[in-house]
Amino acid sequence: MRVEVRHHCSDFDSYRAARVKSLFNAEKGCDWEKVAELPIEGKEWQIGLIVGPSGSGKTSIGSKIFNVPIYDLYSGWDSNKPIIDCIAPDGDFNTVTGMLSAVGLGDVPAWLRPFNVLSNGEKFRAGLARLACERPEHAVVDEFTSVIDRQIAKVGAAAFSKTWRRGKGKIVLLSCHYDIIEWLQPDWVYDTAEARFYERDCLRQRPKLELQIYKVRGSVFPRLFKQHYYLDLPLPVAAEYFVGFIGNEPVCHLAVAPLFTAGAYRSTRLVVMPEWQGIGVGTKFLAAVCEYHLKGNGRCGKKLPVFFHTSHPQLCGALRHSKKWVQTGASLYGSNKARSASSMARSMQKRGITDRCSTGFGGHFRAVQAFKYVGEYDNQDIRK
Structure with missing residues (x-):
């Protein structure tokens, strides 16, 4: 696949624009072009990664691979509902909780909070869970792991890779961080800084954790x-x-x-x-x-x-x-708490303990x- 990107904007002639052109010989600031060779057609793959520094063309290239809009992990959330109600609202409850846990958001109280009050790491994982539940045939995700702590990014990338490969669909992830490559283990990588394409068999194995x-x-x-x-x-x-x-x-x-x-x-x-x-x-x-x-x-x-x-x-x-x-x-649900407390009180009396028993087991609905x-x-x- 040959991806050609050509962007053009107005050629401004203000004083400052003209001065910049004269100082730095930048006559074509209104034009930006990029060509990428991605030999992925006819191959079986599920996860691709485009990595490189900001401004190197990742988003432009990624948006042309499937001709679908960039998937935004952070938009479309209802601030008046907990995330457990926002992810696949018509879907199966166990599937939703399963995806939340699979991408690493197993902190149950976080499921009961609106998206806007979650931490950056929790927002990132909630977005991945929603994407995994929706499971589009083709998806492109920009700024993958860019706004979170690097440890969360690496473990989150590994968790998402494991989850995504359980189903169908192709996804291209765009990131400016190279430290996730060996954790994500994508099927192919395109480095925009070097204009270099390489496949999974060229990657180092995922780091072993002791x-x-x-x-x-x-x-x-x-x-x-x-x-x-x-x-x-x-x-x-x-x-x-x-x-x-x-x-x-x-x-x-x-x-x-x-x-x-x-x-x-x-x-x-x-x-x-x-x-x-x-x-x-x-x-x-x-x-x-x-x-x-x-x-x-x-x-x-x-x-x-x-x-x-x-x-x-x-x-x-x-x-x-x-x-x-x-x-x-x-x-x-839990057993009768009052009956449990009464049984514990009798056991204490048999052992000669005179303290009052004020507790018991059960009484919950878990x-x-x-x-x-x-x-x-x-x-x-x-x-x-």
Whole structure:
């Protein structure tokens, strides 16, 4: 495919315009031309990337590949509705939440906010989720990852690539940042700075991430992770706490408490930092910590399975399709809280505890699903 771009504007003859022409010999400032050779016709591909500095012709070239308007991730949002209502409003709920999680916007409270109050990173991922739900046959996205933190950009590019390749459609992304190339792993790249075209087999592999897991104090959760946890619950009794680091950055958290009356442990408070969501860090971290306990390294050295409860639809789907987990139950809502409190009060009286019991479990309307870890995880690097 040969893409020819010719732009022309008025040739101004003001004093300053004439002076600029005389000083810099810029007689043709009204004309701009660009020719790009893109050998993509007749080839099977899904993701293309046009990269280069500002003013090098990315938008002009991209807009001519499919002859479709540039897709704007940031326009068309209703400021009076949460984003969960704005994305595919007539579509399937699970599909929408699945796309939000798949592109890395798994922070559930963010789903309940209007687009205009989200952070730049959240807006970017929400736009990608909407695009993935709409799934046009051809799309061109300008300024891809240009306005967000570079760490979010790289992980977000990897998450979007993984999501887009699950379906059909061709997309061309335009960006001025080269650091996303190896994370995005596009089928082809055109560099406007060098007028150079190269395909996926010329790219370096996506960087490997090393997750180091440490046992930490319980005070780490409220200080670093609580704001990203969508439930407001007290810390579990007698729990041990684990944090996963990539480099020097804490990226995920999990607490594990003994449940010896059921011959098991119970894991809870799973949190993955927003900038690391969408590339599978959370599920691998959860499995590693559960394997650690299954091998007898947890409290009291007992070799017991680990239970995990969640209402997050995409996490439920991931665990349900994993050979390392078995689903043990599901409930559309919590049990009777008053009955739970009464049972706890009777147990306290039998043990001679006279304090009044003012709490109980249940009483919520979350569709909670229960899973038990039974698989084997190869990599253990948990440091006390």
